[in-house]
Amino acid sequence: MEVGIVSYGAYVPRFRIKPHEIAEVWGVDGESMSKGLGIKSKSVPGPDEDVITIAVEAARIALSRIDIDTSDIGSIYVGSESHPYAVKPSATIVAEAIGATPDLTAADYEFACKAGTAAIQTCSGLVGSNAIRYGMAIGADTSQGAPGDALEYTASAGGAAYIIGRENVIAKINKTYSYTTDTPDFWRREGEKYPSHGGRFTGEPAYFKHILSCANNLMEIVGTKPSDYDYAVFHQPNGKFPVSAAKKLGFSKEQVSCGLLTPVIGNTYSGAVLIGLAAVLDVAKPNDRIMMVAYGSGAGSDSFDISVTDEIKTFNRNDSNTVSSIIQNHKFVSYATYAKYMGKIHLRGA
Amino acid sequence: MAIPRFWREIPSRYNLIGTECGNCGKRYFPPRIICPECHRKSVGKMKDVKFQGKGEVVTYSIIHHAPKAYEMQVPYIIAIIEFEEGVRATGQIIDCEPEDVEVGMRVEPAFRKIGEDGKSGVIYYGYKFKPA
Numbered sequence: 001m002e003v004g005i006v007s008y009g010a011y012v013p014r015f016r017i018k019p020h021e022i023a024e025v026w027g028v029d030g031e032s033m034s035k036g037l038g039i040k041s042k043s044v045p046g047p048d049e050d051v052i053t054i055a056v057e058a059a060r061i062a063l064s065r066i067d068i069d070t071s072d073i074g075s076i077y078v079g080s081e082s083h084p085y086a087v088k089p090s091a092t093i094v095a096e097a098i099g100a101t102p103d104l105t106a107a108d109y110e111f112a113c114k115a116g117t118a119a120i121q122t123c124s125g126l127v128g129s130n131a132i133r134y135g136m137a138i139g140a141d142t143s144q145g146a147p148g149d150a151l152e153y154t155a156s157a158g159g160a161a162y163i164i165g166r167e168n169v170i171a172k173i174n175k176t177y178s179y180t181t182d183t184p185d186f187w188r189r190e191g192e193k194y195p196s197h198g199g200r201f202t203g204e205p206a207y208f209k210h211i212l213s214c215a216n217n218l219m220e221i222v223g224t225k226p227s228d229y230d231y232a233v234f235h236q237p238n239g240k241f242p243v244s245a246a247k248k249l250g251f252s253k254e255q256v257s258c259g260l261l262t263p264v265i266g267n268t269y270s271g272a273v274l275i276g277l278a279a280v281l282d283v284a285k286p287n288d289r290i291m292m293v294a295y296g297s298g299a300g301s302d303s304f305d306i307s308v309t310d311e312i313k314t315f316n317r318n319d320s321n322t323v324s325s326i327i328q329n330h331k332f333v334s335y336a337t338y339a340k341y342m343g344k345i346h347l348r349g350a
Numbered sequence: 351m352a353i354p355r356f357w358r359e360i361p362s363r364y365n366l367i368g369t370e371c372g373n374c375g376k377r378y379f380p381p382r383i384i385c386p387e388c389h390r391k392s393v394g395k396m397k398d399v400k401f402q403g404k405g406e407v408v409t410y411s412i413i414h415h416a417p418k419a420y421e422m423q424v425p426y427i428i429a430i431i432e433f434e435e436g437v438r439a440t441g442q443i444i445d446c447e448p449e450d451v452e453v454g455m456r457v458e459p460a461f462r463k464i465g466e467d468g469k470s471g472v473i474y475y476g477y478k479f480k481p482a
């Protein structure tokens with residue numbers, strides 16, 4: 001049975017901050033930070049935005065592109081590491097806001113930056129086994145780095161929603177494969193506001209080992225090589241890692257550039273590969289082949305071998321909802337405004 | 351805000367569900383239990399209707415001194431919007447600078463946080479409007 005993406009939508013908050021704005025506050029060289037991380041700017045959520053509002057905006061864009069009955073959505077999973085509530089699912093609010101309640105199952109997922117792809121896997125399973133007609137998988141985050149930490153230059157906000165189904169599939173999921181180990185590279189304990197990380201330990205044994213193993217194993221399983229793919233989207237915690245992972249795997253810069261958005265929007269965590277894939281689907285042609293590999297600290301990778309179908313030709317992409325037009329609408333803010341929006345400033349009595 | 355009241359208002363706050371009088375056909379947002387024109391004749395005849403919420407600014411005000419919960423957002427814009435569907439709603443305009451708002455400006459609904467009961471309380475979500 002053909003299971004795949006029926007529609008998708010991405011959303012990125014409008015505010016941006018540049019590395020030099022952050023660097024100036026901490027007495028660091030902004031230019032070298034920008035170069036070292038491959039980051040020109042990162043998105044900042046407005047004071048009235050969180051994972052739930054981002055998820056709803058993305059989900060509504062996905063729904064606006066196709067004509068389906070929202071009561072046919074049988075599952076909604078929201079993957080994030082910054083759910084607004086510790087207890088009370090984001091997914092129920094999203095389900096209500098898109099008119100999918102009450103006949104569905106809903107839950108929140110958490111796996112650092114790969115909770116959104118885990119949601120796609122679950123929805124694919126439910127759709128593939130005929131348990132539901134459509135499933136909605138969302139990855140969204142409003143992540144924070146501790147003030148002055150290297151993460152503060154990259155941790156940003158955004159998300160994407162995917163509708164998975166069997167009918168009018170625009171991109172078929174040929175195969176998904178995951179690679180999981182216990183690796184303490186990045187974590188946040190319950191009740192802590194900011195995450196901790198293992199510094200340099202986050203590179204080789206964590207990100208690269210999982211991304212490379214996952215991608216190589218997937219290609220071995222489906223019998224493909226890098227040149228068989230038109231596009232590749234790798235998890236992008238900064239602008240450098242995904243390019244370097246691509247090179248190690250044998251993919252060219254051209255194959256990854258379309259789905260590489262971290263240099264302008266920052267690391268949207270659970271939203272990262274999903275927004276990258278959305279940017280690729282915005283321009284993809286029938287028969288294009290796409291590899292997507294997510295990475296979540298802790299640690300694991302989810303990989304996907306995807307083929308674009310003829311349905312993409314009639315799919316609604318001629319609107320203001322493409323990733324490039326959403327990203328184009330932006331406003332740069334100062335560190336002071338950023339600190340205010342992110343709740344880093346405490347008001348009297350608050 | 352009381353949780354039960356907010357919970358009852360979720361359909362209108364999340365999805366712009368209003369009502370239409372089955373007697374005279376007049377539409378209302380926020381929803382009404384009886385039609386103020388038809389009174390008793392409308393009892394049991396009020397139907398739910400979902401508005402798209404696209405429309406234009408009828409009038410607006412720039413808020414500089416806000417209640418505590420909105421202090422982080424000043425200055426912000428509160429406007430009365432006339433939907434293409436004829437009804438009017440009051441809401442905040444976002445993604446727009448106070449100097450850029452004008453009467454007649456086209457807007458569409460957005461889903462945002464509209465309040466919370468402090469750091470440990472419920473978060474309230476609902477519609478705001480953004481330039482279309």
Ligand SMILES: [Zn+2]
Binds near residue numbers: 374375
């Ligand atoms: Zn009436």
